Amino acid sequence: MSSPAEKPREVGPQLFPFPLSEASVGAQLWIHSVEGNPRECHRLHEMGFCRRAELVKLSHGAMTVCLVCGARVGLSETVAQRILVTVAPGEPRENPGNAKAVRSDLSSFAEEGTLFCRIRDRFRRRKGGAAG
Amino acid sequence: MKLAPGGRERARLAEPTNIAFVGNPNSGKSTLFNALTGLRQKVANYPGVTIEKKIGFCYDLHGRKCQLIDLPGTYSLLPSAPDEEITCEVLFGMRPDTPVPDAVICVLDATHLERSLYLVTQVLDLGLPIIVALNMMDLLEERGDSIDVEALAAKLGCPVIPCQASKRKGLIEIRAALSRELSPSRPICRRLPEPVGDALTRIARDFPQEKVERRALCSLVLSAPDSQRLAELLAVTHLLPSLREEQERLQEKMPDWRQQSIAMRQQEIRALTADVFRKSPVIGKSATDWLDRWVTHPFWGWWIFLGIMGTMFLAVFEMGAGPKDAINGLFLALAVGIKKVLPAGDLRDLLTEGVIGGAGNVVVFLPQILVLFFFLGLLEDSGYMARAAFLMDKVMSRVGLQGRAFIPLLASHACAIPGILAARTLSDPRDRMVTILVAPFASCSARLPVYVLLIAAFFGGRPGAAVAEAGIVMFLYLLGLGAAFGFAWLFKNSLFRSRPTPLVLELPPYRRPSLRTIAAQMGSRAGAFLRRAGTTIVAISVILWWLTAYPKVSDGDRSAQLAGSFAGRIGHCIEPAIRPLGFNWKIGIGLISAQAARENFVSTIGVLYAGVSKGDAQPVSLAQALLADRWPDGRPVFSPLVCLTIMLFFVFSLQCVSTVVAVRRETGSWKWALFQFGYMTLFAYVVCLAVYQIGRAFGF
Structure with missing residues (x-):
């Protein structure tokens, strides 16, 4: 599990399961598994977060918003870290987060939507570096 | 209509057929229920609006x-x-006050077909007659998607x-479907991992016939x-040992058997959806x-939140002030008029000082309360409420609660x-208890x-006063929320x-808010407010006047009469306790009467200051009367x-008997209700x- 300062991951092939929190905005993904408390996992499965279900990550701001089974669901950072996903077939493997290649309409939204997060993360990284 | 066991007999005896509305949160169940029954249950565009079962009647064709x-x-x-437990209890026939439904109307949000079908397949498993209502077809069509309704009906085996x-x-069409014969439903998702199917066969033998x-x-x-909880709900706790044994056996054989079972059902649903649902190729x-x-x-989300709150309160003063002054003028x-018509005496004083001075001074605030409800209705109906919860999750998690x-x-x-x-929508009982204990800090419309x-x-009448x-x-409302967060943190880190x-x-x-829905809710709120003003507040005002x-x-001599009256004597008894707060005995009486309902403070103060007037027949507004009151040393x-x-x-105290009773009912104990008070x-x-x-030390 990576620290919040490393998010969102922008590049790199993702052939193995990785947390939803690390996926790029606009990426089309498949759910691999859900980890954590059995009760919470069960409810997530019932809401459609089950193995091989398709998922599109819509935003990564204060929380993660994703589209699953046609419904828009908001997830806290903890939950997004517990949902492991893989790249959906058809998504370019070289860059799973390259939304422009798959859903150009969502990509601009994604890029603009995460600008603040990127600045914030960069600031956190610098702060972390200085502290270290 | 072919009814579930016992239903035919009831129909013969002209007993109503029981139809339960089931569906995912925010799928439009209450809207459909209202449309069929003509009732006005609260509806809004966020999940978890309905938290109790509601009964209504309609007639089939x-x-x-x-x-x-x-x-x-x-x-x-x-x-x-707990809110979901109510639904399950009714469907399983385990609620003593509700008969087993003769049929179920499953309300689906057509734009979320795949997700909604999970619940539908579970209800189909129960074997009850089912009608599926595909709601929000307009939104589906707007998106350019389509559903083959006939194919879906054929696959589900129900209308x-x-x-x-x-x-x-x-x-x-729904009423027509209720008129027709409905057969008990049949399960459509039959696939289960083999060990789970075997375990089910073994346990089902001992399971009582429901x-x-x-x-x-x-x-x-x-x-x-x-x-354990579900077994208690179904009254099969005696089967728990064998259930646990089977669960352990399954865990050994297939560690992810629960996930597998759900995944298999979801796969079947996905296949079904693929056959009936046509998605628009254009994604915009x-x-x-x-x-x-x-x-x-x-970042911007917070500014938008504060902007919305600010606009709402500004509107309360800007839009509500005119009608409020007009109503106030009418009462004055x-x-x-009463003073001119009636001779001096108790009846005249009762009407002018008791009823008008008390309840009338509360009714004048109705326009501003309605403006507040209008804006709350806009937020609820537009879909913003869920976003606000979403935005707040970060703050809420810091105090130990979830954003929900x-x-x-x-x-x-x-x-x-x-x-x-x-708070019933919260799954964690501790979160629920903490939320109940801090909820009254949020400033309600009675404040x-x-x-x-x-x-x-x-500030009234000064330039820029409304701002x-x-x-x-807004500061007072945020202060209430701050206190709620602070005590939530305290409770979550202690009790x-x-x-x-x-x-x-x-x-x-997001949806364009329905003005009809908002107007209906405002009407119902106004009705409740006026009923309370016309009953409780009038009664308390009359008692207080006496x-x-x-x-x-x-x-x-009005002052001497007040001081020597029963109210004055009671007030002077409690004055030592409230004097350190800067309150006189009249405020103290107001605080006591506000324990029944907060608005009573205004009506009580209205009665106590009712005698103040400019001249013989020129009564002044309550605000002016308050400003004219002085301590013996001349200080206001x-x-x-x-x-x-x-x-x-008023921000921090709990002054509402109804709230105390509601907390007692929700927590099941007077202990927590009294603790909260x-x-x-x-x-x-x-x-x-x-x-x-x-403030006094600094010379204010």
């Missing part, structure tokens, strides 16, 4: 009476919160009716992460995408009681007359320690510091004492 049971939304028949409950489309399919119930209990950025980009933004004119708990707090701004009931009266006394007034009210439940919340698409009028100690009683202290007392009152007293004494 043969004129036969149907009892409709609106139930809280759920994603599955394995309940994870499927497209409808648009908000526009009353499809109601005739009114619904026992294999379905058995499957639910077996796969429930908390079998929707208005919801665009709005969410800003509204849920970690009425009082003058913000919805009960927001609902408490209208009235604490629906807010306390809305608004007190705030407006005291603020208007100082200052709105700013102060109710638990890990915060991570937030998973469906974000409904307490101020008797015993007769002085003819003509209602100085800005005292007004602030009174408002702070005690800690809030004590906190309010300490804060007011500190503010007043520090």
Whole structure:
């Protein structure tokens, strides 16, 4: 599990399961598994977060918003870290987060939507570096 | 209509057919229920609005009476919160006050077909006759998607009716379906991992025969992460040892058997959906995408939230002030008219000082309360509430609660009681208890007359007053929320320690708010407010007037009469306790009467200051009367510091008997209701004492 300062991951092939929190905005993904408390996992499965279900990550701001089974669901950072996903077939493997290649309409939204997060993360990284 | 066992007999005896409404949260069950029954249950565009079962009646096309049971939304028949338990209890026939439904109307959000079908397949397993209502077909068509309704009906083996409950489309078809013969449903998702199927066969043998399919119930209990609770619900706790044995056996054979079972069902649903659902090839950025980009933004989202709050309070003063002054003028004119018509005496004083001075002074705030409800209605109906909860999750998790708990707090701004009931949507019992204990800190509409009266006394009529007034009210509302967060943190780190439940919340698409829905809710709120003003508040005002009028100690000298009256004597007894807060005995009497309902403070003060007038027949407004009151040393009683202290007392204290009773009902104990009353009152007293004494020390 990576620290919040490393998010969102922008590049790199993702052939193995990785947390939803690390996926790029606009990426089309498949759910691999859900980890954590059995009760919470069960409810997530019932809401459609089950193995091989398709998922599109819509935003990564204060929380993660994703589209699953046609419904828009908001997830806290903890939950997004517990949902492991893989790249959906058809998504370019070289860059799973390259939304422009798959859903150009969502990509601009994604890029603009995460600008603040990127600045914030960069600031956190610098702060972390200085502290270290 | 072919009915479930026992149903035919009831029909013969002209008993109504029981129809339960089931569906995912925010799928439009209550809207459809309202459309069919003509009732006005609360509807809004966020999950978790309905938290109780509601009963209504309609007639099928043969004129036969149907009892409709609106139930809280759920994603599955394995309940994870008390509101979902109600739905499951009714469907399983385990609720003593509700008969087993003869049929079920499954309300589906057509835009979320795949997700909604999970619950439908579980209900089909129960073997009850089912009608599927495909709601929100207009939104589906707007998106360019389509559903092959006939194919879906054939696959589900039950009638499927497209409808648009908000526009009353499809109601005739639903009533027609209720008139026809319905057969018990059959399960369509039969696949299960082999060991799970074997375990089910073994347990089902011992499972008691219920009114619904026992294999379905058995499957639910077996796969429930908390079998104990569901077994208690179904009264099969004696089977728990064998259930646990099977669960352990399954865990050894197939560690992810629960996930596998759900995944297999979901696969079948996906295959079914693929056959009937046609998605538009064009994917465009929707208005919801665009709005969410800003509204849920970690930085701009907060500014939008504060902007909305500010606009709402500004509107309360700007839009509500004119009608309020007009109503106030009417009551003053009425009082003058009564004084001219009736001879001096107790009856005249009772009407002018008791009824008009008391209840009339509360009714004048109706326009401002309605403006507040209009804006709350806009927020609820547009879909913003879920975003606000989403935005608040970060803050809420810092105090140990989940963002979903913000919805009960927001609902408490209208009235604490629906807010306390809305805490049923929280799955963690400790989170629920903490939310109930802090919900009354959210300033409800009953506090608004007190705030407006005291603020208007100082700012009314000055240039730019509305902005200052709105700013102060917003500050008081935020202060209430701050206190709620602070005490939530305290409780979560002491009495109710638990890990915060991570937030998973469906974000409904934004919708243009329905003015009809908002107007209906405003009408119902106005009705409730006027009923209370016309009953409780009038009664208390009349009692209070009697307490101020008797015993007769002085003819003509109003101050001497008040001081010597029963009310005056009681007030002077309690004055030593409230004097350190800067309150005189009249304020003390107001605080006592406000224990029944907060608006009573205004009516009580109205009665106590009713005799103040400019001349013989020229009564002044209540705000002016307050400003004219002086201590014996000539200092104004209602100085800005005292007004602030009174408002702070109202922000922090719990002065509502109905809320105390609601907390007792929800927590199942007087202990927590009294604890809440005690800690809030004590906190309010300490804060007011500190503010007043520090303010005095600084010369205010």
